[in-house]
Amino acid sequence: MQLTQRSKQVVNKEMTFMERIYLPAILKGMWTTLKHFFRRSNTTSYPKEHREFAPVYRGWHVLKRDAQGRENCTACGLCAVACPAEAITMEAAERQKGEEHLYREEKYAAVYEINMLRCIFCGLCEEACPKEAIFLTDRTVPSDYVRQEFIFGKDMLVEGVEPEKRIDVTKRQRHLLEKKQAQPV
Amino acid sequence: MIDMILLYDFVLIAQKAGLIVTVFAITLGVAAYSTYGERKIAAFMQDRLGPSNAGPWGLLQPIADGVKMFTKEDFIPNQSERWLYILAPGAFIFVALMTSAVIPWGTTLTLGGLNMDLQVTNINIGILYIMGFVSLGVYGIMLGGWASNNKYSLYGAIRASSQMISYELAMGLALIAVIMLSGSLSLRTIVEQQTGFGWNVLYQPLGFILFFVCALAECNRAPFDMAECETELIGGYHTEYSSMKLGFFLFAEYINMFISCTVISCLYFGGYNFPGVDPGWLGGLMGPIVLFAKIFFFIFVFMWIRWTLPRFRYDQLMHLGWKSLIPLAILNMLLTGLGVLLWGK
Structure with a gap:
């Protein structure tokens, strides 16, 4: 079968003088x-x-905060259910009085862990999330020597409060954000 | 009167010492930067960047390599022939460095009434001296390969020595044609006869090709890098070497390449001669520049060939050497003899 136009018939002939x-x-x-x-x-x-990564690149997750700097995540567990690799675990906790500036709703994730070695970066958690809390970004997960270090807790996932520490997810997820914000809550 | 003679002697010795140091420094410098050039040229031919981190455009890379070589562990295998093992790289680089003594780098410079030959020594058998030292180069490889007590090293050494012996024949025969034209073994005389565009390559095109091919083989460079052939023999004769001993071997190979290119330039491309460069004061300064331009061009061609051609198989190498190059060289010699007889050039 001829696969390309460049293939040549091999002949074991005597070489000419020029050859x-x-x-x-x-x-x-x-x-x-x-x-x-x-x-x-x-x-x-x-x-x-x-x-430059492709616009659809899916890397290191981020847990978003809202405009007032409150965590979006309510620990509903839909992302963990959606996750085909079972990489996400979380523990929910109730928001106490005086914590309103930290968490947007009455329930929040006290512990939120993603095992980056299990994660297949499919983005189903992002699609499952009803609160625009979790997104996959164009950052690559840094390398390490120990497996334990790849279990990313909230310290590695939640973005900072300050504007300069916010992590931009608009490149790929703008349409997702717009779609979700257009839906009646 | 005696004072004058002593002063003259002193000036001469100082000149020669300065020239020797300069030639040594230039040889080592060119060899060091040949490694850089080799890697850059390889990279460009493979659409890569090459060394680019040490200094601007990676220009400090040879220095970094040297520091690395010196600080590596100096390993001597248990079962090796210890003294020969240590001697081999030194012998190899010594032989490589000695050849630069008879190269005429330029015409005689006249500075303030003093004549200064840009040549360390003008012996009348210059080219024979170079051939002699080049053939001694086999010993460094052979000793290194044998003393390592490693079969790959020994294979590499045997291949290298048989290859060098075979190709030296054709090289010598190609050389004889040039000597017949010039009637002298002195490199300076050979160069001086090629003023302007009277380059020997115009009279000896076949001889030049033969000499060039043999020079490639003598330097153990691709496509004749039988001695090393990384893919077959790991590193060939220097498989067991490490640290600066390995560095000496690699360095000596680049020095050999530099000297080969110099000899090719001198024998076939007029050395420091170039049309329009007169033997006057300016010409005396331009001469070395012209010569080095030619040398660098040939070093580039050597590298260009290395990164283009695959390695010859060993039997093909021997076929080429004994069955093609030597008969062609003899033919070339006969034709040249006929030409000299008929036209008396």
Whole structure:
């Protein structure tokens, strides 16, 4: 079966004189490498420069806060149910008096853990979430030496309160956000 | 009167010492930056960037490599022939460095009434001296490979020595044609005869190709890098070497390449001669620049070939050497002899 137009029939024939003196073939090969010599390189010098991710890239999760800096998550557990890899666990707790500035609703996640080694970054948690709390971002999960370090708790997942510590999810999720915000609560 | 002679002697010795140090420094510098050039050229030909982190465009990479080589563990295998093992890299790099002594780097400079030859020593058998030292280079490889007590090293060493012996024949025969034209073994005389565009390559195109191919083989460079062939013999004769001993081997190979390119430039491309460069004061300064331009071009071609061609199989290598290059070299010699007889060039 012919797969490409470039395939050549291999024949074990005697080489002609021109082929036996090698030089024409060598010059041809050298012309090829010379052409590549002046071609632009494809390298991205990784730690210094990053290649732009595709808009649909799904990486390190973020737990969002609302505009007043309150955590969106209510520990309903829908993300954990939706998760095909069973990477998400959480413990719910009740909001006490005086904690209204920390949590948006009466219930919140006291513990929220994602095992990054189990996670398959499918994004189903994001789709399942009714509170716009969890999103997958374009950040890559950093490497580590110990398995324990890959169980990300709230310290690794919840974004900061300050505007400069907020994590932008608009690149891919804008339409999701708009869709969810358009729905009547 | 005696004072004058002593002063003259002193000036001469100082000149020669300065020249020797300069030539050494340049040789080592060129060899060091050849490693950089090799990696850059390889990278560009493979659409990569090459070393780019140490200094601007990675220019400090050879220094970083040197520091790395010196700080690595110096390992000597238990079962090795200890003294030969230590001797081999030194012998190899010594032989490589010695060859630069007879290269004419430029015409005679006249500075303030003093004549200064840009050549360490103008012996009348210069090219023979180089051939002799090049053939001694086999010993470094052979000793290193044998003393390591490693079968891959031994394979590499045997391959390298048989290859070098085979190709030296063709190289010598190609050389004889040049010597017939010039009538002298002195490199300076050979270069001086090629003023302007009277380069030997115009009279000896076949001889040049033969010499060039043999030079590739003598330097153990692709497509004749039988001695190393990373894919078959790990590192060939220097498999067991580490630290600066390995560095010496690698360094000596680059020095050999530099000297080979210099010899090719001198024998076939007029050395420091270039049309328009007169032997005057300016020409005396331009000469070395022209020579180095030629040398760097040939170093580039050496690397260009390395990153283009795959390695010859060993039997093909021997076929090429004995059945093609040597007959062609003899033919070239006969034709040249005929030409000299008929036209008396």
